[in-house]
Amino acid sequence: MTKMGLTYTRNILVQTKEFEIVSCEWQKDSASALHNHDWSLCHVLVQEGVFENESHNGYRTEFSIYETGQVMSTPRGVEHRIKCLSAKGKTLHVYVPKLAESKTHLSPINIADIKKLVDLKVSNKGVKWNELSSELSKIREHSLSTNSVYFMNQLFSGVSAETIAADEVLTQTKTTMATFEASPVLSLVEVEVVKQLGEVIGWQQTEGITVPGGSSANFMALHCARQRRFENYKEEGLAGNKVKVFVSEEAHYSFRKACIVLGLGSNALVTIKADENGRLLMSDLSEKVSHAVQKGEVPLLVAATAGTTVFGAFDPVKEMAAFCKAQGIWLHVDGAWGGPVIFSKQHRHLIDGIQMADSFTFDAHKLFGANLTCSFFLTKHTTVLLEANDVSGGDYLFHESEMVDRGRLSWQCGRQAEAISFWTIWKSAGTSGLENFVDRMMKVREENAAWIQQQPRLKLLKNPDYLNICVQILPPRAGMDEAGWSLHVRNQLREKNLTMVNYSTTPDGTTFLRLILAHPKINSEIVQQIFQWALEVGLE
């Protein structure tokens, strides 16, 4: 069972499906290749000698020195390389669980096939653990590999070691954020993240709450604006008030949903035209607000989008902020996708004026890769969340406490401390690490935008503000279906299990691909590889 590596000897002591124990002997400067262990835990005990462990996660590279008796632990989701620094060395490796190399699953799967592959039915008598584990493995195996660098379909990609570690804490502590007494430490984690985000935004004071997704943060913005505008709203509702909400035609659909759910009705939503770059047109906003005011309607909220879903466009926050201030309208900025630019000195100009906004949606589970969901509603009005959301009748739960129980600010009662996922990432990377990450992604975008413009069969739809690369693929020959070709390409690339990118359609019905740059390991070679594949697609 001995295998000769280039410069070290590897001896498998025990090999089972569930774990593996390996012994290695090393000479000076011998090193393993850069590798990862998929979802396995990897622990290496230094039995003799001095070693360097180099580990890479998306945000940065870390070097550590280990001596005899110490253990190098590489967390799941991280690549590493071990190098012997002493004249010779000996190591003992334990891998748990020992998983078969996982296949990347990006191709489509239909309902009939899933039902054949996974036994979804629950039975009367239940199943033993081994059978249960096997079904869970099948669910994992046939689910999308969102951890692949070729997964570009959503506004997130990749699973980080930090996310996994933070989630383990949540699963094991399993406590509720409703009260400080049930979540003393985790309540402070949420408060800390809110406070620090407020400082990065540039507000003098901040209140905020973790909400179940960016849509919910947008709902909460409307709710807080309403609370501030109408004195007796909480008791009397909105009956009799004609209220309008203004968002770009490129804004997220959750604003329309918010108007319906919050009882205003979708007629309350006024959509503002966007310019050719997908940015809200100030002239149209100004006109439509005036029109509403003339009709005696109340302009309640204006929402700017920082990073639209399709084109990644940034609305002119500064101009909107000045306008809203003059008119006394609540300005909300939906930064679910583009919010991370607040961390970048180089790219923060995209969201200039954010410090004048009343509230902000920030999804740490998008670009920054926190677990789904890790969303924050943030506002500089520090009392409005409590005013809008605290009700009587919770005294069975909310006792006297050293701080305001977080449940009183929320629409949820029992909930997990989702904030810890982003806290762990931020703590690990540091503020500068988050900045570097944004800057590096933006550089990949820039390189690719330039490259695409030189390719005769690739048509860049807009020069991207942010990390959405929207490209039409032209068919290989004239006379072929130009409008539908990009969708055909998308489907073929999925069928071949190469990549999963999303698509959209221009008003004239032409389809185009939307590649999202979010995976921490993305680089220009990977993006260009995808376009290479796209160009190779034929009719088949």
Added chain:
Amino acid sequence: MTKMGLTYTRNILVQTKEFEIVSCEWQKDSASALHNHDWSLCHVLVQEGVFENESHNGYRTEFSIYETGQVMSTPRGVEHRIKCLSAKGKTLHVYVPKLAESKTHLSPINIADIKKLVDLKVSNKGVKWNELSSELSKIREHSLSTNSVYFMNQLFSGVSAETIAADEVLTQTKTTMATFEASPVLSLVEVEVVKQLGEVIGWQQTEGITVPGGSSANFMALHCARQRRFENYKEEGLAGNKVKVFVSEEAHYSFRKACIVLGLGSNALVTIKADENGRLLMSDLSEKVSHAVQKGEVPLLVAATAGTTVFGAFDPVKEMAAFCKAQGIWLHVDGAWGGPVIFSKQHRHLIDGIQMADSFTFDAHKLFGANLTCSFFLTKHTTVLLEANDVSGGDYLFHESEMVDRGRLSWQCGRQAEAISFWTIWKSAGTSGLENFVDRMMKVREENAAWIQQQPRLKLLKNPDYLNICVQILPPRAGMDEAGWSLHVRNQLREKNLTMVNYSTTPDGTTFLRLILAHPKINSEIVQQIFQWALEVGLE
């Protein structure tokens, strides 16, 4: 390093903080004690002989036979015992990570102490993995041990192996339930759980959606009732309609919050008196609905509570259903806490009439111990969720699909497949396992209620319908503060790190303890031990 057990020899081969490798030699019928490994993974390779592994999780005991070359894996959160069936045997054990025995943390902790114990601040340059891991361990260590059988403060207790396994799948797949194409298998898991729950309820057809907590399910009920009642509601909102919502004074505070958030205003909420057992009074409901109708108001929704937060009372669902049917009012049943009785032939009578309800809140994270949160809004009106929640503007995301994308039924866009947590528990225990669990807990309640009534210093506030044991502790001597004594006892038991139980107050200001029976390992001895401690509390 050899330690002689009673009947087997244990030889520690490698011991580090991160993992441990142990070799054991056995004789026929020698067995380990029943033990667990806290948050460690335990894998045992049979190197020689035949072994039986007996494992206990909350729902049941499982026996499996293993032969040479096979591995017995005991998941986290499970107790097990190994027994040698052959003349002699040899096993190799791998434990990862090797954790120090964890202390149970139930005592209060203040903000200043937390800040000393955990470094909550994020820095500019970040921290290395070892430091990050250490901070996460500290967060876990100083958070409440909700896995302790002495944690009875919330409407849940215990962390199961199933929950941990399901969560691992979610963390690693990290995909969104918004669309079928992003979550093909997990969408079917959600659909399956909804369908099966509907069958247990007794509805002929069911639609439902996972929502972020029981409060959200109650919000959704109001939203769907409104959608059904007012034809142009979605476009026009509720302006001009005088709408009333009827709930018991013992109902969850989320109904009041729902009225505010959904734009009706808290004045829309009419509270109905409860009888001496905490159950809604039909006569008062009937009177208040008539009164509203006379005033030209629209009675939109009546909510019955199945298992109130304080007393665990069940409103008379059957009478309410008949009344609502006659009046054409939407009947919602909030079964967040008491809903599990639908699984018990013996106790289902508590919720009799449920099949006539229009909608149901079911929290799998409460009694059944799924991860926080795993909540379902269920309705027999199969089209109402789509009617109420689908909006235009999501075409960048919702493409043609083999099934309706789940995001179109939801208030959330990106979200995890929380349903898998309950699916895993249900799949493991089986429907009969869930039934047995409810019945066993109810038996513990019965035994304790009888026992308490014999104790001179324990005063049972109500004969419990369900798993809330509400008891006033009388002080040891006459003349001591009787009203505040139970709260004093509660605080003392926490200070001593013995137990965490919640408390509440009667209208006359007398405090009492509320013990929640939910932990799968609870039994009468444990409950009586807690009362024994409670009786021993002095003035100190």
